[in-house]
Amino acid sequence: MRKWLVNLRKEKNMTQAQVAAAAFIDRGYYAQIETMKRHPSPEVALKISKVLGFNPANFYSEHFSEPFNITLEDSPVTVAQCDLDLRYTWIFNPPPDFAPFSAIGKRDDELGYHPGSMEFMELKRQVIQTKAPLRKTIPYSLSDGLHTYDIFGKPLFDSKGNIVGAAMICTDLTQILKDNDRDRGEANEKVEN
Template sequence: MRKWLLQLRQQKNMSQEKVASAAFIDRSYYSQIEWGKRVPSQEVAKRIAKVLNFDTARFYSNYFNEPFNEVLSSSPVSIAHCDLELRYTWAFNPPSDYDVPNLLLGKRDDELIDHAGSKEFMALKYKIIKTDKPQRKLIHYDMSDGIHMYDIFGKPIYSMEGKLTGASFVCTDLTAIKQQLLQNRSE
């Protein structure tokens, strides 16, 4: 079962029938996709993704990226995409405060938590989209277990037709490295 798809549909308060109708497919076909019994064609995946506002890569990432998923899920690295409205369309290995299935999808940072770090991150995303150029910045985030320092690198993303559709970014939590450096200095 594709729990992420079910949860996303429910989060949008949509029935299978509504999603199927909006994606121009049969409801039973959509049900098989949601249950993981069928893999949608690229065209159908695009239509479903458009209805529920997520990146189509989500359908196929488990098949192609298993070795990378294994190593990255144990690392301090988070990867995500956002659309032109700065809403998350895909996320992998989010920080523990946000590691709830599909918590990020469809939301902006200021809708998740309103603090200086989220505002800086939104400003960085906006700058990437506005300038259509890669950007990098260190941002401090107030998390449940203290302040974390993230090295964030982002760049614009485009549709297959070359149209700007949003930004993708890699966020590396440098907090443990920073603590280790401080400890080494004091020894």
């Protein structure tokens, strides 16, 4: 079952029949896509993604085994895309607080309202407004405490050159910063002795 697809459809208050009609496909075929009995063709994936507002790559990320995905899985790196309304359309390797695909269709303030989420949304806004890359370090509250992220955002354009959103790569620096602080403390102790 593609729970993320079912949840996204329900959040949009749509039935399977409504999604199928809007995507110009058979309702039965759409139902089989939700239950993973069938996989959509790239053309159908694109139609469904336009109706529900997500990146069609989500259909295929379930089956990735490329070196890119193997390398990033369980790493402190999250890669994501958002639309012009700052809603996630694709996310890979989200922080532990976010279940896979739970962020699709949502903004950061809907996932957790705190200063870090607001600052992250502002970074995305600036990337979209200026149509230029931007990098910033942002503290972000998660269930296990405050994390520090190095975030690089760049604009996303369609084939006609129109801006359609932003892409971000977020690296959790928290453990590195803790290790550096510990190492500095040990170095200072040695100097004092």
